[in-house]
Amino acid sequence: MSTITTEALSATTLLRFATAGSVDDGKSTLVGRLLHDSKSVLADQLEAVERVSASRGQNAPDLALLTDGLRAEREQGITIDVAYRYFATPRRRFILADTPGHVQYTRNMVTGASTAELTVVLVDARNGVVEQTRRHAAIAALLRVPHVVLAVNKMDLVGYGEPVFAAIAEEFTAYATELGVPEVTAIPISALAGDNVVEPSANMDWYGGPTVLEHLETVPVSHDLAHCHARLPVQYVIRPQSAEHPDYRGYAGQIAAGTFRVGEPVTVLPSGRTTRISGIDLLGEPVDVAWTTQSVTVLLEDDIDVSRGDLIVPTKDAPPTTRDVEATVCHVADAPLTVGHRVLLKHGTRTVKAIVKDIPSRLTLDDLSLHPHPGRLVANDIGRVKIRTAEPLPVDSYADSRRTGSFILIDPSDGTTLTAGMVGESFASPEPVTDRADDEGWDF
Structure with missing residues (x-):
């Protein structure tokens, strides 16, 4: 070698x-x-x-x-x-x-x-x-x-x-x-x-x-994620409960895109609450700036409710939250995906209940024509779906971010991955972001 x-x-x-x-x-x-x-x-x-x-x-x-x-x-x-x-x-x-x-x-x-x-x-x-x-x-x-x-x-x-x-x-x-x-x-x-x-x-x-x-x-390689919309999915809330740091409360995760700086105004989604970054810890050491793919712990100026699954973004560049997601998907499971299918949607570190409201089209590979309203997608099919989620999600277009513009659908009964989705178009939700579905009945 x-x-x-x-x-x-x-x-x-x-x-x-x-x-x-x-x-x-x-x-x-x-x-x-x-x-x-x-x-x-x-x-x-x-x-x-x-x-x-x-x-x-x-x-x-x-x-x-x-x-x-x-x-x-x-x-x-x-x-x-x-x-x-x-x-x-x-x-x-x-x-x-x-x-x-x-x-x-x-x-x-x-x-x-x-x-x-x-x-x-x-x-x-x-x-x-x-x-x-x-x-x-x-x-x-x-x-x-x-x-x-x-x-x-x-x-x-x-x-x-x-x-x-x-x-x-x-x-x-x-x-x-x-x-x-x-x-x-x-x-x-x-x-x-x-x-x-x-x-x-x-x-x-x-x-x-x-x-x-x-x-x-x-071949030219463009590692431009550091210049994309900054996104930090919260993976874990750190509270050491130590005498040395009695008030420490940090929000840990891997930066999905963009750059974060100490002092920057940020918004926590989907709640929409705003604050500023008071500190960033990288490998146990404080830094002023952190960027894409780095795993960091962010500290915020205000004591607001932040938990796993939330998304920290710059206030000036916050994506809209929505409960209606339209996407192009590749169905990967043996069991078909059908209209009315109740699933779990995993976006970043957040997993919510969802229902497949419509399957507008399926791609025909031979001539790239669209088969309208097929009603179902079987293994390896590529098609468009409309999904209604139980809770609002801050989703980007996949064209803008491959990380925060993608999701997977999961079978809630056994955890099987059903579908890989790329957000192509999302619709503003008419309900306020505080709206929640009935946890037991999935009625949303």
């Missing part, structure tokens, strides 16, 4: 990316090749892969084993869970989510791509764009992943033919553009042979673009 100094790592940027594609398109092999050829694999890891490969009668190491970590995955030869891998080159650090390709595990792709800044969608050159390819493109668009790489794999099995690559790239790019994907970069590769993964291919001299690693190292 190549040696990278601590100083070099601190100077590099971080890219979070995910892989997606149909079963047997070669995602795990691509990731294994990427790790192997970039010298990001430890010697003992490679030896273990070589031993397992030899026991199967394979002449060369099966690099897919570097990511398929579960025994069930190795036995079936498919990825069934999201495999996270961390590696670095002298130019950039990476967090990779290798997601399953089987339609049954589309929910895992939603999980892996939810925080990604780039998605690599693999296509088997022999099969071209298939339904699962279109579904993964739709999810990438839905999650507003800013960069999409189309990796046309197994080019060695089609004679490295440029016309095959060009036709697939044209079809996928047109489809992704219609979905609203801002950028598609198409790269012809052979993950098994290593063509255009880390090193340029000698078999495709007609291609003059970057290799997969070159693109990953150079």
Whole structure:
């Protein structure tokens, strides 16, 4: 493994990316090749892969084993869970989510791509764009992943033919553009042979673009969450009850977006009460400023009622609270989501009761048409829903914030995750924010 100094790592940027594609398109092999050829694999890891490969009668190491970590995955030869891998080159650090390709595990792709800044969608050159390819493109668009790489794999099995690559790239790019994907970069590769993964291919001299690693190292990454609307979901109220700090009352959580400063006027939602930040503790030490992804404890000037699930925001930039949420969702559960379905809605650190009031449309992947009022969404469907919550929620548009503009729906009977939602439009609630539903009857 190549040696990278601590100083070099601190100077590099971080890219979070995910892989997606149909079963047997070669995602795990691509990731294994990427790790192997970039010298990001430890010697003992490679030896273990070589031993397992030899026991199967394979002449060369099966690099897919570097990511398929579960025994069930190795036995079936498919990825069934999201495999996270961390590696670095002298130019950039990476967090990779290798997601399953089987339609049954589309929910895992939603999980892996939810925080990604780039998605690599693999296509088997022999099969071209298939339904699962279109579904993964739709999810990438839905999650507003800013960069999409189309990796046309197994080019060695089609004679490295440029016309095959060009036709697939044209079809996928047109489809992704219609979905609203801002950028598609198409790269012809052979993950098994290593063509255009880390090193340029000698078999495709007609291609003059970057290799997969070159693109990953150079794609612009905008970590602009520190400049977004500041949001702090309260996770825990800290009251140490110690003689040294008898009046200490802090509100702990991870900053979801933006920057907070001592002395800044803030509003606590959904109550709407206002105060100022009197102090910020970071790792037990007071600081004047804190920003996105830092876990902090905020102290407020006034003794107001703040509890887990509340949202602290700058007073000048407070989102509206609403009990009517309209969103685009990807349904991930085996049981269908129906109109009238009673669910729990988890937004940030807050969980409230809710009812699905309407399902206005379902997306048809083949032609991107909308099927009006389907009445239900089944596993892997993408559609629009209208939800009524028991309590008001301070929600942002997903376009403005991927953290506070998203939510999940949960089955209240067993805690199963039903649906991942992205807020597209919310409606102002006609009721005052003090209104509450009947806890027992769910009558709201």
